[in-house]
Amino acid sequence: MAILTPREKYVSAVQNHADIPSLIILKIDVQRRGLRYTDNALAHVDRSVHQLLGTNIFGSRDGMLLPVPESLILRDGTSIVASPTPLEYHPYEVDYMDGSFVLTDDGEVVEPVELWTKPGFYDRKTKRGIPMEYVFSARPQRLSISPYRYCHFWDNDKGCLYCDIVNNLRQDKRQLGVPTKLDIEDISDTFAAAIQEQGRFAGICLTAGSNTGGAEPFDVEVDYYIEVLQAIGRHLNRRKFPSQLVATAFSEKQLRRIYDTTGIIGYTSDIEVLNKELFDWICPGKAEWIGYEEWKRRLIQAVGIFGRGNVNTGIVGGVELAKPYGFKDEKAALASTLEEAEKLAEQGVSVIFTVWVPRPGSKFADQKNASLEYYVGLAGGLQKLRIKYGLAIDHDDYRRCGNHPDTDLARLALL
Amino acid sequence: MMTFVLPPAIVQLSRQGDALKFISTWGPEQVPYITASPHLSINDNSQIVHLELLETSRTNRDLLHSIWFDHKVTVFLGHPSDQSYVIPAKVVKSIVSGPVFQTHYISVREKLGDVGLVAVWILEPSEVFEETFSVRQEQEECRRLSYIHLDRLAGNTQLSKEGSGR
Numbered sequence: 083m084a085i086l087t088p089r090e091k092y093v094s095a096v097q098n099h100a101d102i103p104s105l106i107i108l109k110i111d112v113q114r115r116g117l118r119y120t121d122n123a124l125a126h127v128d129r130s131v132h133q134l135l136g137t138n139i140f141g142s143r144d145g146m147l148l149p150v151p152e153s154l155i156l157r158d159g160t161s162i163v164a165s166p167t168p169l170e171y172h173p174y175e176v177d178y179m180d181g182s183f184v185l186t187d188d189g190e191v192v193e194p195v196e197l198w199t200k201p202g203f204y205d206r207k208t209k210r211g212i213p214m215e216y217v218f219s220a221r222p223q224r225l226s227i228s229p230y231r232y233c234h235f236w237d238n239d240k241g242c243l244y245c246d247i248v249n250n251l252r253q254d255k256r257q258l259g260v261p262t263k264l265d266i267e268d269i270s271d272t273f274a275a276a277i278q279e280q281g282r283f284a285g286i287c288l289t290a291g292s293n294t295g296g297a298e299p300f301d302v303e304v305d306y307y308i309e310v311l312q313a314i315g316r317h318l319n320r321r322k323f324p325s326q327l328v329a330t331a332f333s334e335k336q337l338r339r340i341y342d343t344t345g346i347i348g349y350t351s352d353i354e355v356l357n358k359e360l361f362d363w364i365c366p367g368k369a370e371w372i373g374y375e376e377w378k379r380r381l382i383q384a385v386g387i388f389g390r391g392n393v394n395t396g397i398v399g400g401v402e403l404a405k406p407y408g409f410k411d412e413k414a415a416l417a418s419t420l421e422e423a424e425k426l427a428e429q430g431v432s433v434i435f436t437v438w439v440p441r442p443g444s445k446f447a448d449q450k451n452a453s454l455e456y457y458v459g460l461a462g463g464l465q466k467l468r469i470k471y472g473l474a475i476d477h478d479d480y481r482r483c484g485n486h487p488d489t490d491l492a493r494l495a496l497l
Numbered sequence: 498m499m500t501f502v503l504p505p506a507i508v509q510l511s512r513q514g515d516a517l518k519f520i521s522t523w524g525p526e527q528v529p530y531i532t533a534s535p536h537l538s539i540n541d542n543s544q545i546v547h548l549e550l551l552e553t554s555r556t557n558r559d560l561l562h563s564i565w566f567d568h569k570v571t572v573f574l575g576h577p578s579d580q581s582y583v584i585p586a587k588v589v590k591s592i593v594s595g596p597v598f599q600t601h602y603i604s605v606r607e608k609l610g611d612v613g614l615v616a617v618w619i620l621e622p623s624e625v626f627e628e629t630f631s632v633r634q635e636q637e638e639c640r641r642l643s644y645i646h647l648d649r650l651a652g653n654t655q656l657s658k659e660g661s662g663r
Binding site: 103104105106131155157158159196199222223279280281282481493494496 | 592
C-alpha cells in the first residue's frame, strides 16, 4: 500500500468525514502537525497590531519563546492554537501572499488565515509596574489568567507525563521575568483595563497548577481562586459572569464555596485520559492525591452545583496511545475513550479534548501524537455525545476557548 | 477572484432606511429559513454584510452550515414601492473578533443600545434576479405569449368585439 503524504492524509480525512467541516479537520491537522512562519510572513507581522507569542501556561512546541505571532484564526471564526514546531513533524507553513497571510502545505496554498490581534492592554503596565501582558493573556475572544504557575504534583516528581508547566514557568521567569504567583492588585488593574476594549472579550478562563496545600488538600488553591475571582467580579455589574475555572477536582464543599462566593459559571477539571490504568501511569500526582474514580465522582458531583452543560473534563487527545503502556490500536483507543466519555455524559459531564502536542519540556517529549483520522473521529464522537445527552458547552466553546475541535462543532447544535 | 459586482441601483436601495432586507438560509434540516436582516449592507468590495446579534439564532447557525459545507444562501432586497431583488450569495467569512468586528460592535450598540454582536458575516453575491413585479410582468408578457388567461384579452381586440363565430 502506498504511503500517503501528510497532505494526502488530510484530503483523505476530508473525503472520509463528509459530516465534519473541512475547516475543522484543517484546524486539527495544524494543531497536530504544528506550524512555522516563513521569513516573508514574519516580515509582514506588525507588532502594533498582531499579538506575539507571550506568556502561556504551557510552552511552545519547539521549546523557544521567540517574537512570532501567537496564533491564527480561520475564515469561519475558528481559532487555531498552535505554536512553531520542528520540521520533523511536517508543520504547515504560514506565508504572506498578495496582501494577506495564507496557510500552505507542501507549497500549496490551503486557506487564508489571519493573525490574532493584540489587545490594547498589552502595551500597558499595572500601577505596580508589571506589564499587563504578563498578567492576562488573550485569545481572539478570551481573557486567560494563570495566576499561579507552579504545579505541586511536581514536588515529588509526579507531574503529568505530557505536561511541561513547571519547565515552561522556569523559561518564562528566566526570559520574561513573569512572576510565579500574581498579585491581586495587578490582576484587578489588568482586568479593569481589558474590559474597556469594546467587543473584544467574551469570557474569562482562570487556571493554575494544582496546589495540594491546606487543611483539606487543595484548600490553598481554592482560596486563591476565590480571591482572584472576587477581584475580577468587583469590576462587573452582574453577580455571575462568563467564566471558566480549569482546576483540580475539588471536593463538594470546596466547589460549593467557590460557586457561592464568586461569579464563576463554568467548571472544568481535566481527567486527561479516560482509562484508570493509563491515568495512574500518566497522571501520577492526580492519582496519588485524588484517584481516577474519585475524580469522576467529583465531576459528577459538580453538576449538582454548576448545572448540566456547565461542567466538563478535558482529555489530552491521543495520549491514551502513548508508549509503552498506552493502547496499541487507535480503533480500540477511540472506542474505549468514547465509551468512558458516554458514562460521564449520561451524568451531565461533558468531555472535551485538546490535540496532544508532545512538548520538549515534558517527559513525553519524544512521543508522537495520534493520526488525523483518530482526532477527527474523536471530535465527531464527543460532539455526538453532547447532542445525545443535551449538553451545552458554552463556557468552553469556539468563542470562550477555541482550543477544542469537538466544541467547535457545537456551533452547529441549537440546544 | 473578482467578486460579482452588484448594480448601483441595488447598492443605493440597500442604503435606504425603509428598504426591505431579508436573508434566507438552510442548515442541517434542509428547510429554508427566512429572517429579517435590518442591518444588512453592501461594502466597498460589493460584498453583502449581515450583522448577527444572536449566537443561538437559526440564521447564525445556518450561515455557519453554509460556510462549512459550501452552499449558498439568498438575500432579498426590496422596497414597498415595488422593487424586489433576489441575490444568491456564497458565505465567505465570519468575522467574530478583531478590528472589523469591534468597529461593527461599537456601531451597532450606538444604534440599538445595550445589545451584543456575535458575528459579521460576509457574503459574496453570485448573481441578481430582478423580481420587481412590474418589470417581471412586462418581461413575461413580452416573451411568453401563451402565459395569460383569455379573459384578460376579452374586449381587447377587434376580433373579440365582433366575434369570430367559430
